[in-house]
Amino acid sequence: MICTEQLRITPIQHGDAHILRFEVCDPERGWRTVLSHRAVNKHRPWEKDEGTSVEDLEVAPSSGGSAAVFTEIADHGANGLIRRGEIGEHGIVERITVESANRLRVEVRDRLTRSGVLLARLMNHYYFMPDGRAMGYALPLDFAWLPGLHDNEEHVAGEWFFRSPCAIVFAHGVYAAILPNLDRMQEHPDLPHALDLRAWHHPGSGETYGLPRISYGICRWKPDGHVLTARDDAAPVSGTEITYGFDLLIGTGEGPESIVAQVTELLWDKYGSRYLKDIRPQVMPFEEYGKRYTYKHELKLWAKPVSCGIRKGYGIDNTLRRGVNYHAWENDFQAGFGLMHYGRKWEDDHLSSIAEGMIHLRLSSPRRDGAFPCVYNVDTASWEGAMYWTSWPAHPIDGYDLQSMGVTAWWMLYWYEQYPDLERGSEVLNWIIDFCRFLVDAQLPSGAIPTYFDARLNPAPQLKEDAPTAIGGAVLAKTARIVGDPEMERAAVKAGAFMNREIVPRMKFQDFELFYSCAPRPLYWVDPLNGIPPVNTLAVQWAVDHFLALYQLTEEGQWLRQGEYCLGLLSLFQQVWAPNRFGKAYLFGGFGVMSCDGEWNDGRQSRMVPTYADYYLATGKIEYLERAVAASRSAFAAMDMEENHANGINDYRVTMAEQVQV
Template sequence: MRYSVAIFILLFLLCGCSSSSVREQYSLKLKEFPIDCGSLIKSIEVDRLGDAEFSSEVMQVDENMVKVNIRFNLKGDTVKQNDWQVRIKPAFKPVFNWAPHLTPTVNNIIDQHVFRSPALIATDQQQGIVIIPDLDILSKSGKNRWYMDMDAENNILSLGMSASKISDHVLYERQPGAVYEGGIVEYGFYIIKYSEKQELANPFRLPLQFMWNKWGHDRLVKLSSEDFEPYVKYAYNWAFNTWKESVWQEFTLNGRKVGAPVFIVNTTQSPNYPGEVNEREFRSIWNQAWFSSLRSASGLFRYARRTADKTLLEKANLTKELALSFPMKDGFFYGLVGTDMCEVEIDGKKYNRSKGWDHYFWGNSNRNPFTWDAKQSPFHILDMSWTALLMLRWHEELEKDERLLTYAETYARALLGVQYENGYFPGWLDVETLKPTEFLNDSPESSMSVTFLLKLYEITGKEEYKEAALKGMNAVKSVISEGRWEDFETYWSCCRIGTPDYIGKKVARNNMYKQCNFSMFWTAEALLECYRITNDDEYLKLGQRVLDELLMTQASWQPPYIYVNGVGGFGVMNADGEWNDSRGSLFSELILQYGKLLNIPEYKERGLCALKTAFEMMYCPQNPEAKQQWEKVWPFFNKEDYGFTMENYGHGGSTSPEGEGMGEFTIYDWGNGAASEAYNRILDKFGADVLR
């Protein structure tokens, strides 16, 4: 159904108010909408755009969705207007709000850069609405930047156009200076109404399905296992051949030969770089929730076994030996091994260099609330549970090395000893006293320990591990309904917004916590494992809801201002700017598992796209758009650099055709090595058919 909506101008001239507070606006007549929106929406107000002629249309999409189109005819005029808005006021007071980005103050907006699967969601126990920008119109909007805003305190959902600036890392603020050229200016959005219990129980499913079917599915390139093989070959050739001198680390610990790719390298370590090497961080090898050498080695093992490559198989096993070499303290163990660093001066310039593996130390991830010194950093339960889980998976799926099981179970006994009565596991333990520290002692990081303990229960049959795991899962359930997705990355990575003031508290203006999708992944995985063990459908329903919230951070479309392929790529949190983050490779198998179990083709497509975009940032001929961007930023790159892979794109919150957003480093265990592991694992577990 399509028809014109009568509109009239409401000019608010309030006595005593300054002219800056006056908004000239139109009001859409909800009674004339083709479906009943008046029971859910109190008003929809549309700002004027200069003196342009205004018109609007409302089209019925289905019984619960309408599409609103707005047009301004500027004719030959150019309009300068700093801010233009559509304001939607619900007729009910929501108890749950969701938006893709935080806007803590009235100055903040959700800039189009973070429109991955853009929506504003507001629900209570009986009803809800979802607002989705019309991405077809946005794709043609040119220089007119779109935004959204969630003002939960005043119960207003806004969409608009404005120039913006980046503040902090990464929030956006509206800025003056927007200019609209003469002609037609269009804007549009969809409204979905909820009234069914299943819609309210999982408010993310319908918008995800709609956005993927409309904008994601048609851009999905059919993939096969052959399509991924070149990327894997580039990754391993890069790490173990052309960049070997910088990447591969091999040394002896207590008489045991060990080895692994280094944590991080940058463009100064390219064999084609014309200057001196300047190492970005201390030389190290990690077994941590992000950067896991053991995870990458398991993928290398699978590849070497499949291709009968004895050299690569030896390297995989050297990394396993390194993981088993990490010393324990009463069952808890370190998360990295590093070298001392020094500064060297060459031609008057100082460069960061390693002293070598004769000067090694054990430490833990310095992404924590307490210290930047890895030597002093506390034990992180999350990191240890992840590494122990990987040991069990290696033991179960690759080779029956009993040392892996013994190491993991030694840790498990220590883990059970620190579980709280309420079911949660601590965040960090002091490295000296082994006492829990201050932060994240009731967070969804506990979900990782749930998955680990359930796997150990499967292998050993010991009920104590199952009981502890289900107790932990029951604790984490309280996180789900309120969206309290707090983990170490939320507050102690590069995005320090709200650290520590937001911890455990909602941002009042948005009625949302600062969130990271990493803990969504761990929880969706843990709930799936709980379902497998218990066959209790409640775990599966909750797991799908968490998975869908995770997928709200996945790109369901290809913006014209993202200069690499972005469909299926992931962001990170609601206060950062990444596209195509490397975590997509970690998430891909879980999405495929849910798709297979629930028989939802959308999940299969999303899972494959997540895997594909994990390789999208690789410098190689298979990625022509990204390759062109790389060469604009680093013109010395050539075929010896094929395989170099930045962990994400547009991290700082902006991009440009000139290469802004490309980055300058590779983390093997969170980039090319991790993506290769995901592909090799999926190929082994699902077979080549899933990739067709």
């Protein structure tokens, strides 16, 4: 038995086996069960007979069953337990050690009788049972997190999603979280791993009803669709020993904020800060990427002059996306920000003229009551509403997209603040003010700002009251601070209240990319096994920016606290390690996209840098600065250039068995 002031682990006899119950000490309620390997159920409350479900360590395939395999148990040091068991060709030892007040280290070692043993899964399972209760007591979970979601019961979160891997559950004031030991994974890159969180079985299915279960371990998986991962058939294991480990966090809490902070801080302290000490994937000073490659070669190919009356405009002509983009994905004001910076630093008039030309082109576009189109088609010399496949709910040619307009205006604000001597700075600000007037007029009584509008500015029903509100709220808040406009301030705060009430508690960080891009989900889809909604990083980032802008506008600490919580959620998508299973590529620092797609080092990591840097400036927390640096370094990792190839930076390897295209 383990018993500290905060934790208690009690062995339970189950036949010949020893299973465990995990409890925490609640300051107000005493000892409370959080996790257990056994659940007692009744189909009818008046019946005396009880059904017992047991899940501990799963060994598959196994002819002997694997509900409870540990037949020996003993103390392991002052605050540890060791369990041993044999099943088939497996001799398994599990060690549990107290690491801190609410953290346990779990290590599993499986000694096989021979090389070539077939294995599909070797996984630890835990029922999440607040107060020892099953039968739906913990559902719906107050908070749940899994890096990859399910469409059906065969799906698991394979390590393809292990950027900042964890499974988290929270209900009735208690929580549990599993964090895989990434160092152990690096030692055995040939072994596939998976996390899981599932909570649903029909009452008549014969399975455990209404009982969340978190899991981690060795699990054969395969890609299924774009992009989920499903359990795969058994395959022979080379060698005669398997090891893996994880941190198990259990405790009490008032909400998910402290839990997410604890998880992200642990992942960064344990892995991220160490990987940051290796300067890779950066291979040269940041400005040299521009001098030697981007500005020297790519800019010549893509930057196109555009006539803007008496002025010469410029734009990056993205021919695959219908021209110059001021979109939530690619946006000329992001690229132009760097052009302006280095044009001035290097006294390069050509770079500066391109950056200034981007302003000229943007300010030349038509507007309707402050709303503006976000794609300039160079071939037809005409403006289009937004990227067509991401804005079908509005008319893609003549309609308007809050997400693209908001991101554009947000970057224009960076320009206005960082380059106060812009030739057309006052016009840039007036443009943003007009857009803010549109946002104020478009805001709904709920505080939400619709995402899509038709040519007459009628809002579309899709995503009408959803997370893209935040990018509009962010622009309103920052502009209100600059110009001192009380109407904008009221609208920004009202949008923040909507986000606090409707989006953040429900984890509804959803935008165009979840529903209208390459990995679409049906509108308002949730994971059918655990109720987790799909989450996209852009929507989270907009909330993060919105809350910080509100804090800087109002100086009310609640907005900063909410912003840091959302920043923690965003951090769960950042790659805190460089898994060697995927080749020599140093994948540290980059970002994925969403909880139901498979990107590593997506293009958005460069867009995350200002957000983390802004929070560092607001709080002084060094982790935010380190994450910003890591994201910035990773933004150059995919460049097709000699130095990256020579250092293996983008030498990705994906096995044929995984069948995943990078």
